Every structure is written in C-alpha cells, then in structure tokens.
C-alpha cells in the first residue's frame with residue numbers, strides 16, 4: 257500500500273505547457289510561480305567564493321548567518337529577534353514541514369485559497385486539516401468570525417491548534433492590513449493557537465509596507481521566509497524560520513531532532529553565500545527595490561488587462577500573482593460543458609495556449625471558477641537592466657508586459673465570443 261499523494265499541480269502544468277510548446281504552439285506561461293529575475297551578481301560572487309565549503313553546519317544553521325538573518329528581520333519587522341530564534345533549512349517548505357511535524361495530533365487551520373503544499377504536508381504528518389473558505393468580497397482574507405468558529409470547533413478535538421497565514425498571498429497577491437492582523441490576534445490568543453506566518457513574498461510587497469502578525473503576536477508566531485522569491489533563488493533551497501518569542505525548549509528540541517533525522521542542514525556554500533543576501537548590501541537593497549517597482553507596475557497593468565477581458569480580480573499588492581474569477585462567464589462556460597475551474601483551465605490551455613492553475617489546487621471549490629495567474633512571463637534580466645538605465649516608465653511596462661497582455665487579450669476574445 258502506498259500513500260495517496262499526487263505530485264504538485266504546478267509542476268504538472270509546467271510539463272503540459274512544455275508538451276504544447278514542443279508541438280509548436282505558443283503558450284502563455286501564467287501557471288508556474290518562479291521568480292523571473294536572475295540571481296544578483298553580488299550573491300553569485302558570494303557563492304563562488306564559498307564553493308569550497310564542504311562541512312556540515314549546525315542543524316539550526318550557521319551562527320553567522322542566523323545573526324545576519326536576525327538583524328535583517330528585526331529591522332524589517334520592527335521587533336527584536338535574536339539569532340537563537342532563527343532556523344535555517346533547505347527551503348522554507350522544509351521548515352513548514354518541520355514546524356508542523358514538531359506537534360503531535362494537531363489541527364491545522366488553513367484559510368483558502370492557500371498555497372498548494374500546506375494541506376498535503378499536514379496530511380502527510382497525520383494532522384487534521386480544516387480548510388477555512390474565504391471569498392472575493394472578503395479579498396480572500398480570513399475574518400475573525402470564521403477563525404473563531406473554526407478554532408472553537410477544532411479546539412474540542414485537538415490540543416494543538418496551528419493556523420497558517422500567508423501574506424502577501426499566493427495565489428491572490430493580497431496582503432493583510434494591520435487592523436486585520438490585530439483583530440485576528442485577539443481570536444488566536446483566546447484559543448492559544450499558534451500561527452505559521454508564511455511571509456516568503458514580504459520583501460516583494462509592492463509598496464514596501466509589509467506588516468507581520470508577529471509584531472502583534474510574537475509569542476505565538478512562527479515566521480517563514482527565505483531566498484526563493486525576493487532573491488530569485490528558488491533552486492538554491494535556502495529557507496529561514498523565526499521561532500516565537502519565549503519558544504518552549506521542547507518545541508525547539510523537537511524541531512532540531514526532526515531536522516537532524518531528515519535533511520541534516522542546508523547546503524554549506526549556500527548558507528555562507530546567504531550571509532551576503534541578509535547583509536545591508538547596497539546592491540542587494542537596490543536589486544530588491546527594483547523588483548518591487550517592476551512587479552508593481554506590471555501587476556497594475558496586467559490587472560487592467562484582466563478586467564478588460566471581462567474577468568474579475570483584485571489588483572495584486574505583493575509578489576507576482578493574481579487570482580482570476582471567471583464567474584462573469586459562468587453561464588457561457590456552462591453552455592459548452594465547462595462547470596469547474598479544472599475544465600476551464602484545461603480548455604483555455606488547449607484552445608488559447610493560456611496556462612493557468614485552477615483554484616481547486618489552492619483549496620477553493622471547483623465551481624468558484626477561479627484560477628491563478630502568475631505574471632512572470634517576461635525577461636526579468638532585461639527588466640532589471642532597463643530600470644538601471646533609466647527610471648521605470650509606462651513604455652517599459654508596455655514593453656515587458658507585451659507577451660502577457662497578448663495572452664490575456666486572446667483569453668478575453670475567446671471568452672467574449674462564447675457569450
């Protein structure tokens with residue numbers, strides 16, 4: 257007997273898109289959420305300098321790196337964080353798993369839409385998962401009322417309660433506001449629930465005004481992040497977690513035990529190079545700022561194109577995603593036999609070459625007819641060169657969004673002729 261766990265749907269979509277391209281078809285790649293930007297030159301140089309490092313490091317991560325990460329996040333989140341609270345691992349995915357795994361028989365509460373891996377990880381560990389539905393009108397944010405109701409129910413059966421929050425969010429590109437986080441904190445404290453706050457897109461919040469729930473709930477929050485998004489280094493596999501203030505020593509020991517029995521430590525050369533990423537390096541700071549400028553401009557532009565195509569979506573506030581809502585075309589789609597998001601995504605990939613990930617992958621009901629669009633189908637290297645030569649302008653937005661707007665326009669024409 258084998259476990260019932262299927263490969264991540266993002267990777268599968270990538271394979272389907274490649275197969276179509278091999279047939280000579282044009283594919284608008286909105287499905288795969290990988291950073292379009294190259295690794296910064298300073299970070300690359302740091303890795304070359306440390307290529308000879310071959311030793312295993314401390315399980316928790318190199319002390320020099322943890323110190324830098326603590327300094328970086330203390331400034332970024334505007335709260336004191338020490339190196340002892342920092343945990344380094346091969347990717348934040350490994351850390352999310354390690355944190356969840358440190359608890360026995362927990363209830364994991366996941367507001368949907370949610371990133372694809374939270375629920376499968378919780379299920380692999382054997383935790384109970386509670387998907388908490390949100391909707392377009394609530395900007396896909398969890399409300400204190402729904403949270404309260406779900407925690408009240410889960411607390412009857414489980415002692416450990418873990419709530420996963422993600423801001424800026426994948427798949428919706430939306431952020432929690434300060435007051436929303438404060439209101440959620442009141443409920444979390446009431447139930448003594450822990451939060452795993454996935455903030456991997458935080459440095460790419462377009463207006464650079466990220467707020468972490470850890471600011472209001474430091475004793476109950478794990479923050480996860482890493483180099484995959486803002487440093488464009490997904491394949492480097494470097495994730496960080498910030499443990500809660502006053503973290504119980506048994507909890508930390510459990511995490512150290514799980515880490516040492518599974519991945520041992522993050523790669524040593526990568527950890528040494530990451531010290532540069534977390535140092536106040538002028539070039540790194542400019543590189544991240546430029547990404548924010550580019551992503552913000554493209555996000556607004558793509559959002560307008562989506563609205564012109566007759567679809568609904570909230571304008572993205574961080575990262576590089578927005579969540580499309582096809583419900584304006586519900587009847588027309590139903591008339592051609594498309595009643596679920598999977599059926600719609602399959603059809604638009606076949607007929608228009610537009611690759612989107614269905615909302616069901618993110619825990620939404622299939623009949624909500626939502627799909628994630630990642631606006632990363634542009635030349636990130638060229639965009640960074642262009643912004644260095646002159647200030648970012650509308651002309652540059654149009655240039656870099658060209659292929660993506662063609663894709664969205666084709667999608668709009670296709671949908672409109674159905675009505």
Ligand SMILES: Cc1ncc(COP(=O)(O)O)c(C=O)c1O
Nearest residue numbers: 347348349371426456482484495
């Ligand atoms: C919301 C979110 N969290 C976590 C991850 C995993 O990141 P890492 O590469 O650090 O494992 C991703 C990657 O796509 C993500 O989108």
